[in-house]
Every structure is written in C-alpha cells, then in structure tokens.
Amino acid sequence: MSTAAPNQLAPARKAIYVTFFICGLVLAAWVSRIPAIKQQLGLNAGELGLVLMGGPIGLVLAMPLTGWLIARWGSRPVLAWAAMSNCAALPLLALAPNGWALGLALFVFGFANAAMDIAMNAQAVEVEKRYTRPIMSSFHALFSLGGLVGAALGGAAAAGGLAPLPFFAWTALVTGLLMLAATRYLLEVRPAASGPRFVWPRGVLLGLGLIVFCTGLGEGAVADWSAVFMKHEMGTSEAVAALAFSAFSVAMVVGRLSGDALIHRFGPVAMARAGGLLAASGFITTLVTNRPEVAMLGFVLIGLGYCTLFPLVFSAAGRVPGVQPGVALASVATLGYLGFLSGPPLIGLVAQVTSLRVSFMAVAGLAVLISLLAGLLQVKK
Known part of the structure; x- marks a missing residue:
C-alpha cells in the first residue's frame, strides 16, 4: 500500500497526468513519421510490415515482466525507468541504418512503452483508491490528448521538412525533462511481501x-x-x-x-x-x-x-x-x-x-x- 500523506495526492495526480500525456505523445510522434522512416530506409510495404512486428513483440513480452517488477519493487521506480527508456528509445528509431536495426529498435521501444503503460496505470489505480470518486478516465483522456498533440507535431514537422532524427531528438529531450520533473511526485508504494508475481487471466x-x-x-x-x-x-x-x-x-x-x-x-x-x-x-x-x-x-x-x-x-x-x-x-x-x-x-x-x-x-x-x-x-x- 502507499505511504503517501493526503497532501501528496494532488501533486501525484498531476504527475500521473503528465506521464499519461507523455506516453501518448511519444507513441504518436513515432507513428506520424513512419512514412518518412519507410522512405529513408527504402523499405517496401511487405518489408515494413515485418519490421513493425518488432514493437508488438516487445510489447507482449513486457507485460508479464512489468507486473512482476511492480510486485517486487513497486510502481514508482518501474515507471521512472520505463518512461525515461521510452523517451530515450525514440531517436533510436531514426538512427537505424536498415530494416533489421529498425526492428530491434522497435522491440526496445515497444517494450519500454508497454512497461510505462502498465506502471503508470498501477500508479493511477493507487491514486484513485485514495479519492472518493472515479478519476481513471481523466488519466486516459490525457493519453489520448497526448496522442493528438504528438500526431499534430509530427504532421507539422513533416510539412516543415524536418527530418525524423531531429524531430525525435527534440521530442525525447522535452518529454524526458518533463518526466524527470514528474517522477519526484509519484507515489511510493510498498511492494508486495507475498503473493503471485504473475497470473494467467482466469475468473x-x-x-x-x-x-x-x-x-x-x-x-x-x-x-x-x-x-x-x-x-x-x-x-x-x-x-x-x-x-x-x-x-x-x-x-x-x-x-x-x-x-x-x-x-x-x-x-x-x-x-x-x-x-x-x-x-x-x-x-x-x-x-x-x-x-x-x-x-x-x-x-x-x-x-x-x-x-x-x-x-x-x-x-x-x-x-x-x-x-x-x-x-x-x-x-x-x-x-x-x-x-x-x-x-x-x-x-x-x-x-x-x-x-x-x-x-x-x-x-x-x-x-x-x-x-x-x-x-x-x-x-x-
């Protein structure tokens, strides 16, 4: 359970808003520049389809591992590391010299994004428990809003002729700094003393x-x-x-x-x-x-x-x-x-x-x- 005092809830809630917004923005920033990356590497549609599988593979593998890490260490440190890794992985997508390297970079990006997603929702659950009303939907609204902003920024960058690498680098820098500022206000949640670290969905x-x-x-x-x-x-x-x-x-x-x-x-x-x-x-x-x-x-x-x-x-x-x-x-x-x-x-x-x-x-x-x-x-x- 959380050791947070009542006066820590409002800053924690705002920090989690920032985290959801960043997660949606970074993901949309990548999606908005896929056509430019495709052209940069000279990939055809079939090759791009295979390369893009790197992200989902990383995402699926990250899910059970993230749950285990949160149960062992708590959601705050897991979220901090996952969020910073997600921001840092964004420029790697533009640095990839070929399709294989891009697939590997997407594996890392998908893994970090999924870990961030699970950890930030775990933080959101802890904050919601301490409020007397539902607040989870507003967190997800910030994710969707971040996606719209990221897509708009990506479209503007493409229209202005800005290459993917500088766009991703600036996006990673700004979102990374915002995440560093938000991390200090996240809730400290004691890891579980016992219980399963992963469960197959049942019941x-x-x-x-x-x-x-x-x-x-x-x-x-x-x-x-x-x-x-x-x-x-x-x-x-x-x-x-x-x-x-x-x-x-x-x-x-x-x-x-x-x-x-x-x-x-x-x-x-x-x-x-x-x-x-x-x-x-x-x-x-x-x-x-x-x-x-x-x-x-x-x-x-x-x-x-x-x-x-x-x-x-x-x-x-x-x-x-x-x-x-x-x-x-x-x-x-x-x-x-x-x-x-x-x-x-x-x-x-x-x-x-x-x-x-x-x-x-x-x-x-x-x-x-x-x-x-x-x-x-x-x-x-």
Whole structure:
C-alpha cells in the first residue's frame, strides 16, 4: 500500500497526468513519421510490415515482466525507468541504418512503452483508491490528448521538412525533462511481501481481459480500417476518409474528459453496458448508410462508446482481491493489446473472404458482448 500523506495526492495526480500525456505523445510522434522512416530506409510495404512486428513483440513480452517488477519493487521506480527508456528509445528509431536495426529498435521501444503503460496505470489505480470518486478516465483522456498533440507535431514537422532524427531528438529531450520533473511526485508504494508475481487471466480477470480484448480489437479496427472503409465502401476522397479516425479520436478525448463524472453518477457497470451498446450502434450506423456524414457520426459514436472501457477495466482489475494491482493490470492489459494488435489483420482476412462490412458487423457483435460482460466491473476489494 502507499505511504503517501493526503497532501501528496494532488501533486501525484498531476504527475500521473503528465506521464499519461507523455506516453501518448511519444507513441504518436513515432507513428506520424513512419512514412518518412519507410522512405529513408527504402523499405517496401511487405518489408515494413515485418519490421513493425518488432514493437508488438516487445510489447507482449513486457507485460508479464512489468507486473512482476511492480510486485517486487513497486510502481514508482518501474515507471521512472520505463518512461525515461521510452523517451530515450525514440531517436533510436531514426538512427537505424536498415530494416533489421529498425526492428530491434522497435522491440526496445515497444517494450519500454508497454512497461510505462502498465506502471503508470498501477500508479493511477493507487491514486484513485485514495479519492472518493472515479478519476481513471481523466488519466486516459490525457493519453489520448497526448496522442493528438504528438500526431499534430509530427504532421507539422513533416510539412516543415524536418527530418525524423531531429524531430525525435527534440521530442525525447522535452518529454524526458518533463518526466524527470514528474517522477519526484509519484507515489511510493510498498511492494508486495507475498503473493503471485504473475497470473494467467482466469475468473474475474479473464472476463475483464475479454472486455479489453474486444475493446482493443474495436479500436484497432477503427485505427486501421476506418479510412479504407470510407474510401472504398463510401466512395469518399482520401482527405475525407482520413477524417473518420480524427472524429473517432476527438470523441475518445471528449468522452474520457467527461467519463469520471458519468461513472461517478451512473456506476461502472451501467457505463460499460452503455458503452458497448453505443459502440455497436456506431458500427451499425456506418453500415446502414450511404451518406459519408452519417458514417462519420457513426465513428463518433464508436469513440464515445469505447472511451471509458479501458479506464473502467484497469480500475476494476486493480481492485481484484488477492492479486497485486500491477500483476492484475499486466494480466488483463496483455489481452487488451493482443486484441488491438490482432484485430486489424483478422478483419482484413475476414474482409478478403467476405467484405469489410461483414468484418465491421462482427466487431459490432463483440461490442454487444462487452455489454453482457459489464457486470464483472463491480469489483470490491
């Protein structure tokens, strides 16, 4: 448990806000410059696809190890090292001389990013426990906001002709300094004296993991396929098609900023049920219309539906009896990220055999499943 005094909670909360913002910004900074890195190394689409697997491999391997480290040492030192490593790894992506080196750099980057993600959520769980109201959604709102800022900065750098290396270097320097300043205010949490250092998802944790798997798969579907859907199924221009993911992302930020107040009023179970049904209705809206503006509204509904599900599950996982928060978070987050990473290729395979509309309908069905599993969020420790 934490040794923090009450007057330490407000600074700790602000420090964790900074951490979530940095995590989203650094990740988006990389994603925004992938085309430039691809051109710099002369990679074709197939080679780039193989190279990009380095990140997910590092991410998946980091999950159980991070839970073990948090249970042994506490979330504060793990978060400090992971965050600084994540910032420092960013310039390595632009220094890679070939595809193999980039794949290795992405492994390190993905590992550090995942470790940072788990550790910062463990800190957020500890802070939320000491408040009398839900606050987890606001932390995730800062992650989404950081992603929007990182993407905007990357786009501006590309438009201004700034090469990836100086952009990544400046981003790493600024975010690293911000993280150093925030680290001193993080909560000191005593490591567990006993208990498992890693658990396979089962029971309540398996159900919670299934919720974030379905959520991650749906978010990955929108991230990778929304523009394709708008262009090829709706017949829009590429510029209009790109707005679908922007609409979804803005809805995620707005929904997460208001999510804590709504969770406090209606409770986690009702919010998750409504979120799953809202996301399903968003997918259905995009499927039953031939008007691009209505389809765009559908993607807004999807963002509003999914926006609080990750925060709700992480908050609930941190309260599962008999399991340390860091270990529980690592357990369910592994399934969530597997959904996010495996969803887009699975959707592509289904679309190849049937159509993209059938794929989206299947994702809508998984959103309904989230509503059916929502009762598992009523966890009391």
